Amino acid sequence: MSAHELLRVMMKLTISKVTGRARLGVITSRGHTGEKTLEVPGCLLYTRTASPPHLTHDTLQNIAGVPPVTHVTLSTLAEHQDVLEEYKEGIGKFSGLSDTLLYCSIHDPVTPNPPGYNTSKTVSVWGSGGRLELTPQKFVSLLSTLKVDWVQSLSDGEVLAEGGFRKRAQKSVDRSLAFLDECLKLMSEKEALQQIAVIGAIEGGDLQEERLRSARETAKRPVSGFLLDGFQEQSASFEAKLNLISAVTAELPEDKPRLVHGIGRPDQVLDCIERGVDLFDSTFPYEVTERGCALSFTHQHPPDPETSGEPQHPVLEKEKPCNGERNEEESDPEIDQSSITSYEICLKEKRYREDFRPLLAGCTCYCCRNHSRAYVYHLLTSRELLAGILLMIHNFQQYFSFFQSVRRALRDGTFQDLKQRIQRRAP
Template sequence: MKFNVTSVAKSARFGCLSDFSRIPEAVLETPLLLLHTRGAAVPHLSYDLLQMITTDHHLLQMPLVTLVEHAKNVKAFGKGIAEFAGLKEYLTYATVQDPGTATPEGYHEKNSISLWTRGGRKLVDPHTYISCMEALKPDLFQTMVDGDTPPASSAKRVKRSVDDTLKWSSMCTELKKNSEILKDTPMLACITGGYNIKERLRCIAAIKELGLAAGYVIEGFHTNGESASKLNWEEVQPVLREILTSLPENLPRVFHGPVTPINLIKLVSQGIDIFDATFAWLAAERGGSLIFPNSLLKDASPLTETLPSVRPLLSNAEDKSDDKQNTDEVADRVYEIDLKDKLYFSDTRPLVEGCSCYSCRKYSRSYVHHLMATSELQGPILLMMHNLHHYINFFRGIRLAIKEDQLEALQEKLELFVSTRRI
């Protein structure tokens, strides 16, 4: 795999990933959107529906936590997870956890990580992890990582996360070298250390000594799921700046999780290259249709209609005061409209005026509201089709903005849109 940066606007980078051994003709432009999967399928979408959204080359994010129980079957199949899932024309990237689902905190073992599957907690050590990678045969994968370092983590917890990550990275590197199946597969190193700059730099220095990293995954700022939507940029930015300054510029940087569109643009502006589509999926899960302006093009302007106001996102401290809050209450819904709301009972407009996706061309808000109110399976399908289409176009808009040195203008457009929806 090769990574080339072809354009830089301040710190934001436009480039491409290419020369994948399994699909050599694939060229993926960055900033890149990973298509998030669960159980080797994009949530709510069959292969045919996914093809209706996009026929381009894409990199599928394959969380091991959703696949580990099937690793033996995939290994017996012998051709890897892409072909096993009927998605052989897509590239695959294996991750440890599912960025769209909160990872339980506090379950730490000396020699293994905890994967919370439908069958319960499974402990995975480096040998088992590499064995799973050999079964999945991904086009690239990340090393084992301890990223359990939310903002309130103690110094002891942060230090242990780095120690464990470095130990596992070293073992994964050696096991990969000795694997006939994986020896030529790109492996991404994980950078942990929470919000402690000293520990982050210690992690980076040790990872560099190991060598062989094809890129870097910035872990440990959140614990996946909605926690990623609550990132405090004022806390993240100074740590991230030190991290990225210390990393090689010729390798891609990855940031997992459903960060908000504004924070995503801020991450791009700092030099992050790869993200995932969990934000679009979680919006569909709670009945939301993404409506935020996704490019600087005139036909992608914010809706001219008066939208219902949305309360500001609660802080982590406020969340802790009420552990019974559900996903809807803790999610930042300013970027979407809630199709479960009776407000849309008789609204005959498409989800987003001017959107060319299948859902917007064929169905109305009223119809999707009815589907959600009656818990019909088609409801989340139509929302996921729209949200993924909208999010893919968002990344096209970001790449165009970088090439035209207009990323700051796109961020300002989003911030203006958000400000009009806040109570």
């Protein structure tokens, strides 16, 4: 069986509908735990050190719509290679995630990496123990230990260099292609690694010509999909990023999925889907949780008034306090309001201390069915660990259901209606 034939066995994207450039379909992939399907547009289950943030395996079961593909990061796992080699069963079984497919990225999208440490021979990752240099040989050795199902190809995503941006972007593409070729060669020599779906990284920073060169050259290699890398960086406006994404996806084959890291705000997700992106990470609900916030935007289709006594979800408008207008004196001066998006409410604010409504009306998550905003406010101000657990349950479930609504809207031909509703909350 050729490398290209093997790719189609390990990962297959079936597109059922295209609206503009937004793609509705299903990824079928075979991994260590058998065959799984993932609907697109969709997202992956984000983890830190292969554990869902704040959650145990049991509490994760309380969340509806958990994706069948889990996102782990090499930067948090590489330093534990010796332990995992001794264990011999892989990171999935070690961390209680043996019932999902595992996608491994090189870096954690939440944690920025210090620039200036990559070379033509190594890529540096940063874990709790400091910096670790990865050669293609070390990278492939880690894959043998981790036993993941999908993996981002080893790549040099650095493009910022004082006085030499264009040259550095060109170098990032050249190095990434060289790393990809070497890793594919090494993986082809080990039978167990031939079953891993390699996701080729598209590099080149903000230079369109380099992004297109990276896309065209990567598409010539036997990769299973594509990662549009580096778009989580703040070097360009979001509109400029969208233009780049649109140009890049136009160069990629239609039968392989496109993934992006670090773009998670609902309105921005919809913008990317319109430009041909299929998969996203779920770092956004984690970051919302870390701010002590709860996702508060609605996205489902309005329920049929003839079959429901009251609306399942409130009218989509900016969150208002339950007792009149917000009193600025009630705000905690330590809260960084600049980082809070219009899609969330900050439950550290004093105005929620006597608010006994659920986090979001109509939400069916465990937290909203059993607890109030006032209770979560109390947990946050008391620094109780339960606060993070409840917020993570709510935020994950809301985010996963958002993607269900996106797919439903694409099927029903109401994607633009959904986008207009979501954009009404945009800053």
